[in-house]
Amino acid sequence: MKKITNSLKIFKIGGGIIDDQDQLNQFLEDFSKVEGAKILVHGGGKGATNQLKRMGIEPKMIDGRRITDAETLQVVVGFYAGITNKTIVAQLNKYNQNAIGLSGADANLINAVKRSVKDIDYGFAGDLKENSVNGKILNLLVENGNLPVVCAITHDGNGQLFNTNADTIASAIAKELAKNEEWEVELHFCFDKKGVMKNLEDESSLILEMDFEFYQELKADGIISDGMIPKLDNAFEVINSGVKSVYIQHASNVGNEIGTKLI
Ligand SMILES: Nc1ncnc2c1ncn2[C@@H]1O[C@H](COP(=O)(O)OP(=O)(O)O)[C@@H](O)[C@H]1O
Numbered sequence: 001m002k003k004i005t006n007s008l009k010i011f012k013i014g015g016g017i018i019d020d021q022d023q024l025n026q027f028l029e030d031f032s033k034v035e036g037a038k039i040l041v042h043g044g045g046k047g048a049t050n051q052l053k054r055m056g057i058e059p060k061m062i063d064g065r066r067i068t069d070a071e072t073l074q075v076v077v078g079f080y081a082g083i084t085n086k087t088i089v090a091q092l093n094k095y096n097q098n099a100i101g102l103s104g105a106d107a108n109l110i111n112a113v114k115r116s117v118k119d120i121d122y123g124f125a126g127d128l129k130e131n132s133v134n135g136k137i138l139n140l141l142v143e144n145g146n147l148p149v150v151c152a153i154t155h156d157g158n159g160q161l162f163n164t165n166a167d168t169i170a171s172a173i174a175k176e177l178a179k180n181e182e183w184e185v186e187l188h189f190c191f192d193k194k195g196v197m198k199n200l201e202d203e204s205s206l207i208l209e210m211d212f213e214f215y216q217e218l219k220a221d222g223i224i225s226d227g228m229i230p231k232l233d234n235a236f237e238v239i240n241s242g243v244k245s246v247y248i249q250h251a252s253n254v255g256n257e258i259g260t261k262l263i
């Protein structure tokens with residue numbers, strides 16, 4: 001029988017919100033008010049795409065993953081682990097959150113392997129295998145009152161940095177920390193829509209609860225597409241792995257159980 005003592009809330013914030021300064025500031029203020037142990041994972045894909053374009057580098061995404069050649073890796077490491085991570089950490093510490101910014105290379109936090117898909121070379125895009133998250137260091141930080149803020153850069157343990165989908169990182173962290181009997185883990189994917197929608201144009205079409213079968217139907221019908229596919233693939237991965245609940249929700253609902261609940 002699992003001995004539960006504390007709730008641990010893991011939030012992921014996506015690039016749509018991060019790229020909008022007002023929405024990001026509001027999210028970080030609201031997030032700061034969420035009580036208890038928590039971890040923030042952030043993306044930033046939208047801003048990275050804009051940055052690459054400004055630099056004359058053509059951004060390429062396939063199935064929600066960025067083709068990360070050596071030049072792109074340089075840009076995204078600077079963008080995610082640098083300006084984005086440090087801006088978020090500084091804002092959170094304005095609200096006395098004791099935030100500490102981390103990439104997957106820091107403290108050996110997250111190990112990745114080169115993404116391997118037939119016929120597509122994703123370059124330095126990294127996928128996570130089982131047990132790739134260093135739960136020990138995250139447990140230690142959270143138990144000591146720190147708020148880890150984790151970006152989408154990982155490493156292979158052999159000196160090579162990788163670019164990893166931020167939703168994948170949030171799910172892997174949730175899975176790993178759910179192994180600690182001390183925590184009852186909740187995972188919240190916060191982004192720029194109310195949740196998973198039947199029709200993106202219709203605010204009232206929010207899906208309140210979704211199981212895997214329903215997801216497959218909506219995907220086959222083209223109702224779920226783009227970045228929502230890796231988000232849900234990752235989210236469903238954790239459903240049966242000891243994580244108490246998973247929500248897909250608007251950033252303005254951070255801290256509330258509002259949005260699409262996966263069942
Ligand atoms: N059925 C759907 N419901 C909600 N969003 C969807 C759906 N299908 C596709 N999307 C798209 O997926 C996007 C979210 O994925 P992504 O951009 O990767 O999120 P994030 O902002 O977390 O990085 C939404 O902004 C929306 O455009």
Ligand SMILES: CC(=O)N[C@@H](CCC(=O)OP(=O)(O)O)C(=O)O
Pocket residue numbers: 013014015016042043044045046048064065066068076125126152163164165166167227
């Ligand atoms: C390999 C890969 O695709 N990495 C992602 C990492 C950032 C991310 O996931 O950002 P969002 O959560 O804002 O989409 C990328 O470069 O877009």
